[in-house]
Amino acid sequence: MATTRGKLHFGLTGAGRVMLRGTGFVVLAALVIPAFGVLSVLVAVMLMALVFGFLLRPRIRVTGRPPDRVIAGQTAHLTYTVTNVGRLPAYNLRMRFHGLAESVEQVAKADMVARLGPGETAEQTVVLRPKRRGIYQIGQPICESSFPFNLLYFGTSHDERETLIVLPAFSLLQLSLPYLSRHVNASSLRPAGRAGTSPEYVGNRPFLPGDSPRRIDVRAWARLSVPATKEYDDDLDNYAALVLDTRVPENRLKSKKEIKELEAAVSLCASVAYTIQRDCLIEVLAAGADLYEFTSVPKTVRLDRTHEILAGVEPSKGWQPEQLGPLLDERLHEVCEVIFILLSWDGTNRRLVESAERAGCHCTAIVVGEPKRMAEQEGMDWTGDIRFVPADEILAGRMELL
Secondary structure, three states: OEEOOOEEEEEEOHHHHHHHHHHHHHHHHHOOOOOHHHHHHHHHHHHHHHHHHHHOOOOEEEEOOOOOEEEOOOOEEEEEEEEEOOOOOEEEEEEEOOOOOOOEEEEEOOOOEEEEOOOOEEEEEEEEEEOOOEEEEEEOOEEEEOOOOOOEEEEEEOOOEEEEEEEOOOOOOEOOOOOOOOOOOOOOOHHHHOOOOOOEEEEEEEOOOOOOHHHEOHHHHHHHOOOEEEEEEOOOOOEEEEEEOOEOOHHHHHOOOOOHHHHHHHHHHHHHHHHHOOOOEEEEEEEOOEEEEOOOOOHHHHHHHHHHHHHOOOOEOOOOHHHOHHHHHOOHHHOOEEEEEEOOOOHHHHHHHHHHHHOOOEEEEEEEOOOOOOOOOOOOOOOOEEEEEOHHHHHOOOOOEO
């Protein structure tokens, strides 16, 4: 992104606010004692700062863009190139973001460029820290100058917006899963999701009785003067499905406060996806009422796609897990592992897990909450693989073993 034109943006610096308060006190004092001369000097200085600051405002072209993805809770260093396209030198240049969302904060002010001559360029780094996952629209930072009196700053803001995807915080877990392979239809779109072509060529060996003539390597036969056949690795991939429960009580939906159980569940789901991605492929992600299929998505980008989807997950309204059952059943016949990240363990969620078990999948239910608080919930007599994880442990980053 590179722009020079935009809307004029100005405001008071720290010294300007102090002087404005002082002017207010002088006005109050003038009601009691003669202070018109002092008041006139202060007003004249502020007017001069306004006029000269406007006339000498910098003409700066800013080039750069924010990263596509950052992780919640971590700092992101954004580097921009500033170029003075005006005819006069620019002084006391500093960059900052204007109108950021409440969940994204600028950690510290960028270093100030004391002087930038006509045609000269400089690089400035702005540090942001997103406090919550989400998909945000942020504008270009403003390159502003407080020259010459350091009472008012002038800069140019732009309407162009960039998308900043803040991924949920995730980490590597110690997660024990069986990873049982299941036979799949090789003629489907499924090979597009693998790292290479299925089956994978591993080399040649002498031709043996019973080998398929179609696998004879003619070039190797001509070079060695004996029949040789191509050998392939027919190992199967492991496919997994992630099911994220996004149901929260109605009274929690009306509150503007962050729902920590949901945030913990999303973060845990991102950690699970990060942990299992080396051992199996994520085939399906069900986040509330939304079902995402990755059959035709390359293996190398499935984890990124999963994290991007989790960044924008919102609480479900008026949705029940029974609505997901028929959609999920169509995909479970080729999935070996289903991991459920649930906000409660009730009869509805239990029936959803049992339907996946009947489809031949190994199911793991991870419930975000304290087992003592859920001891009286329906379905606690289930003997399958169920694990309870406190939300505070996940949000604090202390969850390593499941």
